Amino acid sequence: MSTSLTFRTKALPTTADSTPPATPTALTARAGSTALTVTWPPVTDNVGVVGYRVTVGGALHEVPAPSLSVEGLTPGTPYAVQVVAVDAAGNPSPPATLNLETRPAPAARGLVGNIAWFGTGTTRASMDEALASPLIDGISVFARWSDVTTDGVAFNFGVFDTARAAAGAAGKPWNGMLVYGVRDNGMPEYVLAGLPPGEVLTISGETFPAFWSASAQAAARDLVTRAATRYGDDPNLVQWRVTGLWATNGEPWFQGGPTGRATWLATYQLDHPGASFEDLRTAYNSYEVQIWTEAAAAWPERIRLAQAAGDAFGDHLALLADTDPAKHPQRLATWSGIRATLGSRMIGQFNGVDAGAGAQGYGVWLPAAFGPAGRYPGRIGAQPIGGVSSDVRLTAQTFREMTRLLTVRGNSYSEFYGSDVLYAVRAQSVEARHLRDTLALYQSAWTP
Numbered sequence: 001m002s003t004s005l006t007f008r009t010k011a012l013p014t015t016a017d018s019t020p021p022a023t024p025t026a027l028t029a030r031a032g033s034t035a036l037t038v039t040w041p042p043v044t045d046n047v048g049v050v051g052y053r054v055t056v057g058g059a060l061h062e063v064p065a066p067s068l069s070v071e072g073l074t075p076g077t078p079y080a081v082q083v084v085a086v087d088a089a090g091n092p093s094p095p096a097t098l099n100l101e102t103r104p105a106p107a108a109r110g111l112v113g114n115i116a117w118f119g120t121g122t123t124r125a126s127m128d129e130a131l132a133s134p135l136i137d138g139i140s141v142f143a144r145w146s147d148v149t150t151d152g153v154a155f156n157f158g159v160f161d162t163a164r165a166a167a168g169a170a171g172k173p174w175n176g177m178l179v180y181g182v183r184d185n186g187m188p189e190y191v192l193a194g195l196p197p198g199e200v201l202t203i204s205g206e207t208f209p210a211f212w213s214a215s216a217q218a219a220a221r222d223l224v225t226r227a228a229t230r231y232g233d234d235p236n237l238v239q240w241r242v243t244g245l246w247a248t249n250g251e252p253w254f255q256g257g258p259t260g261r262a263t264w265l266a267t268y269q270l271d272h273p274g275a276s277f278e279d280l281r282t283a284y285n286s287y288e289v290q291i292w293t294e295a296a297a298a299w300p301e302r303i304r305l306a307q308a309a310g311d312a313f314g315d316h317l318a319l320l321a322d323t324d325p326a327k328h329p330q331r332l333a334t335w336s337g338i339r340a341t342l343g344s345r346m347i348g349q350f351n352g353v354d355a356g357a358g359a360q361g362y363g364v365w366l367p368a369a370f371g372p373a374g375r376y377p378g379r380i381g382a383q384p385i386g387g388v389s390s391d392v393r394l395t396a397q398t399f400r401e402m403t404r405l406l407t408v409r410g411n412s413y414s415e416f417y418g419s420d421v422l423y424a425v426r427a428q429s430v431e432a433r434h435l436r437d438t439l440a441l442y443q444s445a446w447t448p
Contacts, residue, residue: 021045021085024052024066024096033075033103033236034168039067043085043093053092055082071168075105075235103171105235106138110304110347110412111175111381113137113446114439116422117415120147120159124166126422131170133425135439138173139163140415142241142250144186145178145223152190152219157230167236175306175415176231177241178223179250182206186248191219198270203247203256203263210267211245211287220245221294228298239347242295242307244287251308251351252288261314281313285334288312292338296345306347306381307335309362322361325369332369336376344378347412351383354394355401358385367409372447379412379447387417388435396434403438407445414446 021043029038036056043049043066054061054068057079061068073079078101085093116130120143130136141163149155160176167174181187187208192200199213209216231237247254255261261277268280288307295305315330325332339346348370350362357364363382367373371380384402386393394402399420406414416439424435 017047017087017089018091019046019087020091021049021087021093023094024083024085027081027083027096027098029081029098029100030169031079031100031102032167032169032171033105034073034234035069035071035165036073036079036081036100036102037067037069037169038081038083038098040083040096042066045085045087045091045093047087047089049085050088051086053084053086055080069169071165073102073168075102075171077102106171106173106238108238108302108304109344109448110239110306110379111138111140111173111415112412112448114421114443115140115175115413115415116418117141117383118159118163118418120144122159122162122418124162126418127162127166128169130418130421130425131166131172133421135425135436135443136172136421137413137443138175138238139167139418140175140177140239142177142179144181145191145220146181146186146188148178148223150188150190152188152222155226157227160227160231164231164234164236168234171236173236173238175239175241176227176237177250178227178243180208180220180243180245182208182248191216196270198267201263201267203254203260206247208247209245212268212271212283213245216245217290224295225298232298232300232303237303239304239306240295240299241349242292242305244291246310249351252310252312255311255313264313277313281330284312285330288334289338292342292346296342301345304345304347304379305342306349308349308351308383309366311360316360322357322364323368325365325375327361327365328369332375335370339370339376339378347379347381349381349383352385353382353402353406353414354385355398355405363405364409367411371410373410380410381413381415382406382411383415384417387420388431389419389423390417396431396438399435400438400441403442407442407447410447412447 024040027040051064056070081098083096115138117140141159143159163174199210243250246252315328320327350366352359353363388394388399423432427433427436
């Protein structure tokens with residue numbers, strides 16, 4: 001006969017982990033005007049750290065890794081940063097503290113200096129790289145209408161959000177621009193759909209709404225209003241480009257030669273029987289005043305407004321010198337009135353500058369008409385005809401001469417192609433180092 005015995009063992013008591021992690025050390029922080037980043041080496045613990053509690057200006061953030069970036073801060077403001085490591089048992093380490101101050105907001109004067117110009121699809125890393133260079137004073141970004149919305153209901157301001165974050169982290173200014181475009185290149189179909197024949201044009205194979213179309217104007221106005229609502233209170237946004245229903249690009253070159261001129265007039269006459277070409281031109285000039293007025297109302301007064309020059313409806317007198325303000329009489333009349341109304345908020349710009357006078361002489365006309373010593377004095381800016389790293393129209397040598405001329409002529413800034421800026425700051429070739437040296441040579445020569 002056998003007997004079966006059952007033994008019960010008593011679990012030995014376990015010792016709870018009560019050892020806190022070590023105190024975080026070597027905190028480093030980088031502050032922009034509206035953002036900061038703080039990092040530190042991983043903290044040791046007898047079991048293991050599972051996260052960190054970081055307090056910035058009284059706001060608690062919990063992160064799993066030894067770094068934190070915070071946005072939406074106030075420029076020129078002191079912030080206390082406290083970091084506490086936490087282990088699996090919930091034991092907190094002694095706190096490590098750091099005090100710093102965000103950078104002041106950029107001056108409310110618009111863009112000044114060497115500006116990097118980027119488009120939709122540009123990564124945050126590229127913007128950060130450009131802004132990290134002491135040779136770059138700010139960024140300018142653009143998106144086409146269809147990049148932001150294709151139906152007027154759902155909106156994605158991606159590249160502008162990226163620019164806001166990058167500028168805030170760097171404490172440098174930024175500028176934005178919306179390009180309306182043409183069918184299949186910027187202009188959404190919902191804007192074109194249902195437009196009567198008298199409100200839509202096809203010039204040189206490109207289809208776009210006429211500037212006098214009330215529904216297209218309303219859709220564009222809604223887009224600008226949404227942008228102003230989203231970014232108007234960002235202290236790093238110092239300037240916005242005024243654009244219109246201009247076909248492909250963000251400047252008013254759209255007549256399309258003699259054939260285009262005839263198409264414009266014939267289309268305008270469908271809704272305006274008996275109208276002359278001068279009536280069409282007068283209507284366009286009124287439209288330009290309108291979009292300036294609407295932009296001035298949409299954006300806070302501290303934000304400067306710029307517009308690129310262009311011939312619109314053949315606005316040039318070939319027999320006059322490029323330096324004569326009367327060479328472009330329609331633009332002179334329109335912009336002088338806008339400058340009288342908006343004062344220092346109005347900035348004239350020319351896109352397509354080179355080492356000479358630029359298309360239709362605008363590179364020298366703009367300073368003569370609207371530069372600091374011009375007939376209607378004020379601030380002006382520029383954008384090159386192309387990029388050295390991606391365009392045969394500029395070389396490193398002509399890039400330097402172009403930059404020299406822009407500063408001599410009183411420009412406040414140039415929106416250099418972002419590809420050229422990154423090429424220059426990386427300085428990995430003789431040509432790239434030549435561009436970098438040009439940016440350094442003329443950085444302080446721009447007119448404030």
